[in-house]
Amino acid sequence: MNLILTLRILGSLLLFLGAALFTPLPFSFYYGDGVWSTFILSAVICFVVGGLLFRFCNSPKELTVREGFAVVSFGWTIFAVFGALPYLLSGAISSPLDAIFETMSGFTTTGSTILTEIEALPQSLLFWRSLTQWLGGMGIIVLSLAILPMLGVGGMQLFKAEVPGPTADRLKPRIQDTAKMLWGVYFLLTMVETLLLMFGGMSFFDALCHSFATLATGGFSTQNSSIGAYDSSYIDGVVTLFMVLAGVNFALHFQILRGKAREFFRSEELRVYLGIILVATVIIMIFNGVGGVYRPFGENLRYSIFQVSSIMTTTGFGTADFELWPVLPQYLLVLLMFIGGCAGSTGGGMKVARILLLFKHAQVQVFRLIHPRAIRLVKLGNRPVDKDVLQSILGFFALFIGVFVVGSLLVAASGMDLVSAGGAVVACLSNIGPGLGSVGPVDNFAHVPGFGKAVLIICMLMGRLELFTVLVLFFPSFWHK
């Protein structure tokens, strides 16, 4: 591990964070919320630390896979630490642990909050809070489609974005080109949603913040009662649509922009993803209808599809308290929490493609028992999946369950009840936001004991970085030659 090189890159990331800390300033001045100096001070701290690291850590060596892991894991961590400065310096959040929780929840696009009174925050801080999610989403798209496939993490090789045009004939498609194209899509979708929300009566500020949180599948809102505060079926509809879009592989969105709509719908993962949302919505509507939760069909559809999309895409916005729904809908939502969005989207969870391959693997295993001499490969969209990739995906699944179990155990040890502890861990590990029990859709994470919060911060990071990226750091052999 080349620590010097890693520190240099982390330094440059801090310089970028410093620059990002200037963006809330216009809102601070416009609303006169009086916290502008906080952002400038935070930016200065980032510039000084980042500048020193960048200046004095110099290494002539090339970046290798190992530094890749370290940069990604530590990069997200320092963003969570330094990005928490505005909360702390303004006094909006007094405990450093709470501030880091909130920022990690932002940059990992989780959306779990320790704030009990969101609307009391100065506007510029609310903007920063939403921006952390949007920046986190930008990071994730490139991470999942360009960086992790190169590092070979958790079967992500399957989802490498294939960059068209001038880079196609180069041996190593450059991360920068891929990033630019995907970010173009991300930016465009954010702008379209902002306009559509403003059309529905939202202020520019609210529309922008909510679009940031939607496209990142983050779920931070500027309102205490999330999207429910607007009580508008139009807004619910727009947000539902964009949540579902944000849960789709961004490389597919890029195909659509290039006019290749057929390519888009040919994706097996996409079809399964939409199928799950549809089937879950129908089942939940039946139970909610029979259970008398929602009487008119339209109302039932509106609230059911919103919560399904919000949970499945791991956004975590809310318009209804699903803990008041019948047992089966609740159980289905818990299930969706583990599945999550598509690979290459900003959504978290285990990802639809992995679940799909797991299911196919199990099917092939049963088939082999009946036909011991037949050869049947696991395929994804007609292409056979490499054995090593499949093993990696199976390992990911086992690890995900393992981390969930150990995390829940630790959070339960901190004094939470069984359902709330499990709910909190899956909410953070899958980067959703709200969980169950005392951290349910109308609650927050303020009351979680300190030790529990620390565990949840690690869960958010591990879940967001596809587990392996963080776990390698705990192997002693990672650190020496």
Added chain:
Amino acid sequence: MNLILTLRILGSLLLFLGAALFTPLPFSFYYGDGVWSTFILSAVICFVVGGLLFRFCNSPKELTVREGFAVVSFGWTIFAVFGALPYLLSGAISSPLDAIFETMSGFTTTGSTILTEIEALPQSLLFWRSLTQWLGGMGIIVLSLAILPMLGVGGMQLFKAEVPGPTADRLKPRIQDTAKMLWGVYFLLTMVETLLLMFGGMSFFDALCHSFATLATGGFSTQNSSIGAYDSSYIDGVVTLFMVLAGVNFALHFQILRGKAREFFRSEELRVYLGIILVATVIIMIFNGVGGVYRPFGENLRYSIFQVSSIMTTTGFGTADFELWPVLPQYLLVLLMFIGGCAGSTGGGMKVARILLLFKHAQVQVFRLIHPRAIRLVKLGNRPVDKDVLQSILGFFALFIGVFVVGSLLVAASGMDLVSAGGAVVACLSNIGPGLGSVGPVDNFAHVPGFGKAVLIICMLMGRLELFTVLVLFFPSFWHK
């Protein structure tokens, strides 16, 4: 699939069941409980149906792997159906669904009961109830060490009993020889426990019934409050010891009898199994001690190690209501429910060896990311594990979680709450007995809605037969050439 041959073998199994139905008669006469005719009638029904099948279904063909699956799955099913006759004919259980639930729970060595007043049952029926577990345990030992490895189910190839002596040089070690040796161990341990329990003051009848249930890791008791009814630390200790022994691979017990104690403790699975019991007990004792559940050290040890052993080995006996313990101990017990005993024991669950290999696989996956060119194989006890076996085990894990999820969903749909539904399914799928919530250690399954009971019956069967054995039957290609 050769249906004729399958039916013939099922017929011979029914003849065996008919013979077994005579064994409760001495108890019926001794206690004068007046239900002797019930057993004779049940036996006659088995003889008639079994005899007809055996006589008229005749096939000159050889048994193949497919008939193997069918015989095992349908064999357990007809035992559950015909074994329920004494409950129904005596009127002790009036609903056929309930009676089949109780019998399936017996033959799968689960121990979940729909009886609310166990002590009200005639003695001979209580004996039959315990005997179903003991016979089920006999079946499981041979199934897991001789039959499933041959069929290649869920990685059980790893645990094939290696038969020493005269059969070693034959190409196909015969199931019968293996069975005889393993049953010898099983019988011996049952007798020793019976004697030790009688020494502690239990009647011969109670001692025999509880030994049957212990060695089978079944958990049916003759008392409403299970082993807790005796309130004796000696009896708790004896039962704890034999539960732990029953959760060990019976091929290892055989090694000890042959004087190869070193072989015994060299088993990596055994060491991990004992390690988990030890560590779980210590952690639970700390939390129970600090939580003030048990004050004196001895009392804490006695109750903590008993429930840990009972759950981990999937026996399900109880001496305390662990739902009154702090959250973490409860959570740990839930975890143990999924793990279960050793492969080749009478215990259920996913089996320690599978969990161990899963963990090693994940470790190797992380290692490979750091050292992409290094070759590191997953090993069990110094022997590398074949890739196909590993894939099969990974598939088993995914399926187990999948069946648990779908099962819980269905039971929740029948109207049970989230925790109770999940608890009931894992209790049945891992063949434990008691679950959580409304089916907790001091409750029973009487109140579960009919649909839920049907789902749980299938869970018991699937769990006991290592999932794959039952699942193959649902593949259309299983039925044609």
